């Protein structure tokens with residue numbers, strides 16, 4: 001039986017036996033012993049000291065990068081504060097072009113992107129329509145259409161559970177990498193409460209990513225505004241990715257694998273069509289996970305209600321009643337077959353709850 005308990009602090013709301021599945025984009029069955037929703041980050045120290053935390057803490061945003069392989073016996077904590085403020089700490093580069101915008105963790109990501117565009121600010125347009133919250137965006141350093149979040153982050157505000165203190169980390173101290181950060185590498189330590197972004201009053205457009213220029217040309221735009229770039233990104237995403245409201249999914253299920261240049265060259269000699277990119281570090285290359293999975297024959301595959309999207313080999317989908325364990329089993333089979341065929345290890349992008357990869 002589920003029951004909401006009225007807490008003395010109006011900024012804090014506890015719910016026992018909470019249905020989390022409905023809050024995740026995979027929409028697999030999942031419950032948490034407790035859900036605590038916190039509207040004011042100042043209430044965090046008291047909430048985190050609650051004895052219910054002894055059974056484990058899962059910080060929960062929009063549930064678009066989580067796969068529950070089972071129920072969670074601890075507390076799922078969701079921050080719901082969503083305020084946005086300009087030049088929150090008075091920081092500015094002094095030229096009047098650069099603006100620091102601070103958003104609280106509970107703000108919906110796409111809504112925040114649209115808000116910055118409406119304020120006439122450029123920088124986040126390529127990251128339009130990524131599901132989830134502002135607070136989760138730094139965890140895997142979200143990226144799309146040629147821009148990764150770290151290039152726009154000024155600082156991350158968080159509660160450090162190790163030190164028991166509120167901290168403000170400069171972008172350089174966040175350990176950002178491809179779909180990775182120190183927040184992801186140190187699970188359980190950080191509760192991100194707000195993110196500060198460095199945006200520009202003048203356009204700083206990144207149009208080099210394959211497909212984006214073609215979309216803008218199809219829209220008849222030769223000198224697009226940041227808002228028009230956002231529209232183009234939304235059009236491409238709506239065409240390419242299944243809508244989680246209609247078909248449960250978590251976007252890309254696997255990261256693009258990073259391998260040595262020698263391994264990449266050996267693979268390319270046998271498979272000249274394999275897309276291969278700069279990995280940002282010497283001697284390493286990034287391969288297309290989608291190509292590897294499609295070449296191994298998985299695109300459109302279905303095991304009961306757990307499947308691979310017919311239009312995108314990287315996206316695992318829940319056709320209706322798949323469990324998280326069934327989706328995880330399918331993901332393992334896909335990874336094993338890619339390993340056997342190409343000698344490349346795939347790693348999942350979403351966080352898996354209740355099982356180890």
Ligand SMILES: Cc1cc2nc3c(=O)[nH]c(=O)nc-3n(C[C@H](O)[C@H](O)[C@H](O)COP(=O)(O)OP(=O)(O)OC[C@H]3O[C@@H](n4cnc5c(N)ncnc54)[C@H](O)[C@@H]3O)c2cc1C
Pocket residue numbers: 025058059060061062063064065066079105130131132133134135136137139140141142143144183190191192193241242243244249250251252351
């Ligand atoms: C259709 C679709 C398309 C997608 N496209 C992209 C894409 O193009 N690029 C991309 O990078 N990702 C993409 N994603 C993945 C996902 O949207 C992002 O990872 C997003 O940032 C997750 O946000 P969330 O609020 O839903 O986080 P959740 O799924 O709730 O949580 C994800 C992780 O972040 C942690 N977390 C959440 N909030 C906090 C916080 N405040 N403090 C500390 N830890 C926290 C959680 O514990 C968990 O480990 C896509 C997902 C879907 C469903």
